[in-house]
Amino acid sequence: MNDAERAAELRKEINEHSYRYYILNAPIIPDAEFDRLYHELVALETAHPELVTPDSPTQRAGSDLQGDFPKLTHPAPILSLSNCFSEDDIREWEQRNLKLLPADTQLDYTLEPKLDGLTIVITYEDGVLVRAATRGNGLVGDDVTANVRTIRSIPLRIPANPTSPHAVPSRLVVRGEVMFLKHDFAALNEQQKSAGLPLYVNARNTASGTLKQKDSRITAGRPLTAFIYAIVAADSYPTRTQWETLEYLRDIGFTIPQSTQHFPTLSDIIQQIPTWVSRRNQLDYEIDGLVIKVNDLRIAAELGVVGKDPRGATAYKFPSEEASTQLVGVTHNVGRTGKLTPTAQLEPVFVGGVTVTNATLHNYDFVRNLDIRIGDRVVIKRSGDVIPYVIGPILDARTGGETPITPPERCPHCDSPVIQPEGAVDYYCTNPQCPERVFRQVEFFASRGAMDIEGMGPQTVKLFFDRGLIKDEADVFTLTADKLQGLEGFAEKRIENLLKSIEAAKGRPLAQVLSSLGIDGVGSTVAESLAAHFHTVDALAAASPDSIQEVEGIGPILAANIASWFSNPLHVDLIQRMKEAGVQFASAAPVTESDSLAGLTFVLTGTLPTLSREQAEALIKSHGGKVSGSVSKKTSYVLMGESPGSKADKARQLGVPILDEAAFLAMISHN
Ligand code: IVH
Numbered sequence: 001m002n003d004a005e006r007a008a009e010l011r012k013e014i015n016e017h018s019y020r021y022y023i024l025n026a027p028i029i030p031d032a033e034f035d036r037l038y039h040e041l042v043a044l045e046t047a048h049p050e051l052v053t054p055d056s057p058t059q060r061a062g063s064d065l066q067g068d069f070p071k072l073t074h075p076a077p078i079l080s081l082s083n084c085f086s087e088d089d090i091r092e093w094e095q096r097n098l099k100l101l102p103a104d105t106q107l108d109y110t111l112e113p114k115l116d117g118l119t120i121v122i123t124y125e126d127g128v129l130v131r132a133a134t135r136g137n138g139l140v141g142d143d144v145t146a147n148v149r150t151i152r153s154i155p156l157r158i159p160a161n162p163t164s165p166h167a168v169p170s171r172l173v174v175r176g177e178v179m180f181l182k183h184d185f186a187a188l189n190e191q192q193k194s195a196g197l198p199l200y201v202n203a204r205n206t207a208s209g210t211l212k213q214k215d216s217r218i219t220a221g222r223p224l225t226a227f228i229y230a231i232v233a234a235d236s237y238p239t240r241t242q243w244e245t246l247e248y249l250r251d252i253g254f255t256i257p258q259s260t261q262h263f264p265t266l267s268d269i270i271q272q273i274p275t276w277v278s279r280r281n282q283l284d285y286e287i288d289g290l291v292i293k294v295n296d297l298r299i300a301a302e303l304g305v306v307g308k309d310p311r312g313a314t315a316y317k318f319p320s321e322e323a324s325t326q327l328v329g330v331t332h333n334v335g336r337t338g339k340l341t342p343t344a345q346l347e348p349v350f351v352g353g354v355t356v357t358n359a360t361l362h363n364y365d366f367v368r369n370l371d372i373r374i375g376d377r378v379v380i381k382r383s384g385d386v387i388p389y390v391i392g393p394i395l396d397a398r399t400g401g402e403t404p405i406t407p408p409e410r411c412p413h414c415d416s417p418v419i420q421p422e423g424a425v426d427y428y429c430t431n432p433q434c435p436e437r438v439f440r441q442v443e444f445f446a447s448r449g450a451m452d453i454e455g456m457g458p459q460t461v462k463l464f465f466d467r468g469l470i471k472d473e474a475d476v477f478t479l480t481a482d483k484l485q486g487l488e489g490f491a492e493k494r495i496e497n498l499l500k501s502i503e504a505a506k507g508r509p510l511a512q513v514l515s516s517l518g519i520d521g522v523g524s525t526v527a528e529s530l531a532a533h534f535h536t537v538d539a540l541a542a543a544s545p546d547s548i549q550e551v552e553g554i555g556p557i558l559a560a561n562i563a564s565w566f567s568n569p570l571h572v573d574l575i576q577r578m579k580e581a582g583v584q585f586a587s588a589a590p591v592t593e594s595d596s597l598a599g600l601t602f603v604l605t606g607t608l609p610t611l612s613r614e615q616a617e618a619l620i621k622s623h624g625g626k627v628s629g630s631v632s633k634k635t636s637y638v639l640m641g642e643s644p645g646s647k648a649d650k651a652r653q654l655g656v657p658i659l660d661e662a663a664f665l666a667m668i669s670h671n
Helices: 003-023 031-047 087-100 182-194 203-211 216-220 242-251 266-282 297-303 364-370 435-446 458-466 492-505 510-516 524-534 537-542 545-549 556-567 569-580 613-622 646-654 661-669
Strands: 071-073 082-084 109-115 118-125 128-134 140-142 171-179 225-234 261-263 287-294 313-317 322-334 340-351 354-360 377-381 389-393 601-605 626-628 637-640
Touching: 003 031, 031 322, 082 087, 087 266, 087 287, 087 297, 087 313, 109 242, 109 266, 109 313, 118 203, 118 225, 128 140, 171 203, 182 203, 203 216, 225 242, 242 297, 261 266, 266 287, 287 297, 322 389, 322 435, 340 364, 340 377, 354 389, 435 458, 510 524, 510 537, 524 537, 537 556, 537 569, 545 556, 556 569, 601 613, 601 646, 613 626, 613 661, 637 646, 637 661
Parallel strands: 082 313, 601 626, 601 637
Antiparallel strands: 071 140, 109 261, 109 287, 118 128, 118 171, 171 225, 287 313, 322 340, 322 377, 340 354, 377 389
16 A cells, blocks of 8 residues: 555544544544554655645544534634653654744743543633533534533632632633543442443543533533633733643632642653653543643743644653453453452453553453453553453444353353352352362462562462462461472572571461451451450450450451351361461560550541551551541541542541641641
């Protein structure tokens, strides 16, 4: 195919995808693939300008206009952004700009999240919201005023705070992004699920569909949020810089993109990128990159516009995390509890920087709700350290030859019957001695979050199982240099180190051993309570369900479960052999720094700026306080970080005081 033919093909494909994306709200390829096609066309047209045709999608941004909404003309073009994909791209962007400016101009910048929602343009006259429009084709948008009025984060009158020191221009047009916060989107899907309705797959498309509802009561029932980041037009400009603009917008009542930063140089901005990449998953909203803006609005305006992109701002796009590929088969993984997890086998696909060949399908409920089938083209996501997962099938790509995915009737590892317990979502292998379950349990037992035996990762555990060196957790403590000698990869030093870490693990405190045994419902919090109450493993093993229930936070079902675990002859034998091998089940005296928080119960929510969740919990406990998982009238304080969950709402409802990290730390240090 020659360049002209390829360009024609790309034009056709991109126009089709634009129609599906902007008009039907039903894209069949991920954004990243669309971007790839688009950039291929831009590259071809840049190299061969004679190939540009008037109908080329590069000649106009996609449009979200829909036939049946009244149209509104924007007071100024609603521009888009150029893209950068690397540090070099960003530096080149600055160099191009500096060439257009007087010598020795110093540029400072703002750094904002690139919110993955849809653009909204809102007009206020004499402080009152009078119009709101979608971006449309950049010049004319759909009038969605009635719908925008239902969005609670958008003030109907500004300044929203009547005592605000700021006067508002008689006409002010602002621009921002409408989207679902992740927790709101999850709640919306919960509602769909309980109503037996299909789940929404993509937050952005759902936000778009919601904003373009004909009936604004439907929009009102769905919790959209708007972040505002720019002034499009005003009678008199109230600010000189982007940074001031954001502060101003916030002061008069808008929600501005959180975590926005201001830096004196581009190098500072570039240094921030890795932090943002790793913070991305913790944010309560989807972002697909960062926006870097020249802070001085006069300079930004002077720099002008190329096509539809202002020179004074650019988007740094994160490496694509989504891709589409063929689902060629399904395996059913069995975990230590016996739970079966369907895993999709994929036609290899490059995503998030690696080639992915399988992805989790979560559970069979998920598969059924989204009607995912073998043979489907599916969208998958790989984000940070999270294991790749299937987002959903591309229904329009179905050929009819796809086959449904059902849970197996027998365990693929031990052939025992598989059951779905009454009221449970998941399916389970019924054989507690299933070799795969036992292997997974030992793998967990040795892992960092459990007994923390260094040098005993999954591959080593697998090797020991395959060689018949261990059959369960107790066997780990009977390993000797003799048994390990001659194993491939096990030189003297490695054997010595492994035996040392096994020896160290024998002294782990009782609570840590208890939470490593994989007893259903016994995580670290319950294990701590059990250890604090019973002190020795023998006392716990001999306890009746009634006396276990006396431990705070343990109800009748969990108590019965724990008692039944300890009365199982297999487990009696396991504990006995662990003791014989030297495991101490040591009861540790709690370290108490002070009792300044005695009598107080804390609930944690969100991500704290400096403390990890574990550190915060440890601090509370070491000062005599308690940590609880849910907010009630008995909660003394909610310690809240960024992107808090519903616990913060609950606290406000119940009037429970909310602390940030600084206030919490002050509380400890003052006492
Ligand atoms: S500034 C001239 N800032 O990204 C100003 N845009 O790919 C241009 N977007 O259409 C926009 N977050 O809808 C800006 N903090 C942010 C943004 C942002 C998301 C969107 C915007 C734009 C698209 C460009």
